[in-house]
Amino acid sequence: MHENEISNIIIRAAIEIHKTLGPGLLESVYESTLEYKLKKLGLNVKKQVALPVIFEEIKLDAGYRIDLLIENKVIIEIKSVETVLPVHKAQTLTYLKLSELKLALLINFNVPLLKDGIKRFVNNL
DSSP: OOHHHHHHHHHHHHHHHHHHHOSOSOHHHHHHHHHHHHHHTTOOEEEEEEOOEEETTEEEOOOOEEEEEETTTEEEEEEOOSSOOHHHHHHHHHHHHHHTOSEEEEEEOOSSSGGGGEEEEEOOO
16 A cells, blocks of 8 residues: 555544544544554554664664554654644654655644644655
8 A cells, every 4th residue: 555545544534533532632542542543444553663763883772752653654643732843843754764764644633623733744765
């Protein structure tokens, strides 16, 4: 399955969850419900995937974690914040580069309309 197809499934599932639960809950609630929903839809979902930092010959297990990794192709970074800050965008973009994957979604569930809380990042490798 192509990254765009996967992202469409993710976005539909996230919108369904947001319509049901609404904004204002903890990130962990949205992470767990999205993990559940995507697995129910038949996708391979990994939660809290360790992401080491590799610099030259050293590998640093610095404690960075991808919230959800879908089909080993798409990163989902989940937030439940009043405002997505530049640091959240930078974090997502850095995870994308470190993982050498092509697509990441930053989803902020703490918005009235979820479509306004979704940011898409593409790594042009």
